[in-house]
Amino acid sequence: MSTEARKPPPQIALKIRRILGGKAGWNGIAVQFAFAAILGWIGYEIVSNARANLENQHIAAGFGFLRNNAGFDVNQTLISYTGSDTFLRVFVVGLLNTLVVSVVGIVFATLIGFIVALCRLSPNWLLSRVGEIYVEIIRNLPLLFQILFWYLAVLAALPNPRQSISLFGIAFVSNRGLVIPSPIGQSGLEPFLAMLALGIVAALVLRFYARRALFQRGLVIRIWPYVLGLLFGLPLAAALVFGVPFTFELPQLKGFNFAGGSRIIPEFVALTLALSTYTAAFIAEIVRAGILSVHSGQMEAGASLGLSRGTTLRLIVVPQAMRVIVPPLTNQYLNLTKNSSLAVAIGYPDLVSVFAGTSLSQTGQAIEIIAMTMGIYLLISLLTSAVMSVYGWRVSRSLGA
């Protein structure tokens, strides 16, 4: 004879009240109704005013304009584009330009940022002061100031193409931008690329195998000679068998400008320089804080196990620091992508410049164009934060286990 524990009463009314009105109950529901009424009123005002204003200005609302011909040129395009293409293609061209400058900026910013962080952490007094000065100066000047400085002062002060500065005879820097050799595919290109892909896949498989052996059987397998062989040997062998994969077309000075090679426009150079040096200062601080956040006992424990300083850093300190570094680092990458919209100030054809700038002034479709521009940035940042929350969940799970 045992008595079952009685179930608590369902309290359905209370639960509904909680869901609808939060802790404030019925008051909360009333507040929500008032709030919804105000929002509805504001929304009504906006829509009715916008409709009246558009009618006055004889602008047709809607996204139909995207199929119209743009009729202007863009001075840097990744996909083929002419003035007779549509505004939709302008949007894609601008978006690709934004992504290109962001990716290049992120690569350089990470490189410079880690170097500056290492300088700041270095036991050498002078070098850590140099790093500190860099960070303080860069962080306390507006980014737009720096972009304009590189573009209007430094790049404008470079000589014209005829007197351009030669970098080992293969690349040339002038006030018209940077000219670099352009690769031209030859007959051996496909086997070369196939072998390169094969090498990368094989190296990844090898690494996976070696890590499993380490964690499950405690075997230390040295894989780097094989990895090097796979990554360089296979493509090299393909090149020897099938012929040269590609040749470089060197830029030649002809008349007043360069012929051949590919030209990187000065706006791109200035923007990349400013974005990467600016973000690098913030990345340096993040990396430094991350490495300092690892307890010094970890370093000492590594040393007492007989690991060298480099090995301790690589195997013990950096993996722990990475947990602290990665979330704010991603934030900085996102900031860099958003900051690339400052391109509009110097005329680099990014999304804001060609779409929210030129296209807007040509069509007058302010609402649609700005909504699309803001929407794409919002999409990028929401995606990034979704990925980051998955990462955070994984890290907290691995810490808890």
Add this chain to the structure above:
Amino acid sequence: MSVIASNSFVRQDLLTERPAPVKTTGFVGLMRTRLFNSPTNILLTIVGALLLWFTIVPSVRFLMVDAVWSGKDRTACLTENAGFVVGACWPYIQAKLPQLIYGFYPEAERWRVNLTFVLAVVLLVPMLVPRLPAKGLNASLFFIAFPVVAFFLLHGGGIKGFGLSWTADLLQLFDESIVNAGQALLTLSKTSAIAPLFWIVGNFIVLVGTAIYWLIVPLTWLRDQLQATGQSVWTDFAITAAIVSLIAFVLGGGVRTGGRALVSSLVTFIAMAIVIKLMGLDHGGLPVVATNLWGGLLVTLVVSVTGIVTSLPIGIALALGRRSTIPLIRIFSIAFIEFWRGVPLITVLFFATYMLPLFLPGNFTVDGLVRALIGIALFTGAYQAENVRGGLAAIPRGQGEAAAALGLSWWKTTSLIVLPQALRHVIPNLVNSFISLFKDTSLVSIVALFDLLGSLRASFSDPKWSTPSTAFTGFAFAGIIYFMFCFGMSRYSLFVEHRLNAHRRN
């Protein structure tokens, strides 16, 4: 002596002197321990020294040694006239200084800008020094009184009415909009498929609007009477002062404890009256200077101070909304914050410049500067909300529960117990946000406002001063100004952080 010495171990002779230990302090010690203690370090030191040599020396040469200090136009800064490779061209800055600070603000009226700067400094400095008293009064002066005074100083113009007229105007506008919405629904109900619903809702809204109209009739009648008399401002002022003071008296606890509220309300109104009288706001005020004449450092400071003053209340409201348990308010706050944080500031400024005018009634034009200010306030408000939320999360739950146990309402708990502690916690973060706001104000130059950077860029195109070093000189000057402001703020934030963590140091 000798007896003792024979059977004990007392040493007879002195030890040979050992060399002094390696010095680890002072300049020599620094050199030994942190610069030249190993071959790698020696190499790194040389690299660092070379880096400094190739940056500092040319900078100093440019700014001081090779600079030209006086001249009338570009000819003074040309290499062939100066006789050496010219560095900074300082006469260019001297010639452009008024433009870089005031923009095209009329020369005769520039004392108003200077006065505003002085007022700002006088109010700001005591607020930043933690030891000085009366922080509450000081903060309310800086955050509420100063922006209003600064507006009438910088922009000029007077007022035609006071609280009563404004309330009547606002309510009338609101009422008209409600009736319009109702009527729009009624016309829609003639064509729509769900006509009866629209008809009912439309009629209901029109009814509400009419009811509000009759409710505010006494107010609008009083306003019209006041406008008819000559002394509308002062009569209105007196009526507003009487009503507000009475409300303060009653809310403060009536005869028993309301005296204090009554006195402070009266003192506030007397101070307002003095300001209105001094600036002559009741009969036109100072001559109007349109904002398209403003420029340079003035615009930079106006935008950043307005951003600071307006973003904080927005941020606090959004942070409280995000922590609220009421679903709609929480969802709205989260969406609002994430939206503004997810887009770049420049698109926000484009939004404010091109889209906002479309959302406002056609007869209602907004000044270009105000549009940018609205965009910046919303943008910075979202960032401040996240800062404030961090502070709110740091307050132990027991604080709120203790306040509730004492019988305080939610508003009192929040405003008297939780917020003061939360804001103190996040002062460094707030200041850091202000630094990025200050830097971001330079973006308004993209939407055709001439802030410091915009004025600088405009001055480059002056042929009178075009020399090879003009651009570098201008950037050096503007850079020094930006750096001073940002570096000062960041040092202040470090100082406050240090002070707040004083109890954690051992």
